[in-house]
Amino acid sequence: MEPTKQHGDARGLLIHSAGQLERDALAGILRSAANARAELGPGAGIEVVIQGPGVTLLASDSPSVGAISSTAQLDVRILACGNSLRSAGLAAQDLIPGVDTVPAAIAHLAQRQWGGWAYVRL
Structure with missing residues (x-):
């Protein structure tokens, strides 16, 4: 799947985390994404982009499985x-x-911003 085609040319929100990431911080980022979904509505694209060592919290054996699955359902x-x-x-x-x-x-962040998406680093 080509990431830049997920929500067509519609604008969206990028939530970016880079570097070390603790479980509590990831939970806060996911809550922010859920809050954004509630306010921006179902048509807005919302992406949480994890970069750096924090990607280990996305592994299938992570204690964050439930929170990640719940957020993805939104x-x-x-x-x-x-x-x-x-x-x-x-x-x-x-x-x-x-x-x-x-x-x-x-590169993904740059492409999205060139397409008009808003950027927030948490």
Whole structure:
């Protein structure tokens, strides 16, 4: 799936986390995404992009499985950086079902912003 085609040309919201990420911080990011969904409505694209060592919290053995699955059910895309996954020794098949990947988070963020998406770093 080509990530930039998920919500067509509609504008959306990018929520970006880079670097170390604790479980509580991820929970806060996912709550922010849920709050954004409630306010922006079902037509807005919302993506949570995880880059850096925090991608380990997206693995299928993560204690964050329930929170991630709940957020994904709200039509919030959760994306892991492919480069960060490789650095962490993980592959796409190691992730919680429903978590997608992008080859390079930095390029995905740039493409979305060029397309008019809003950017928030949490």
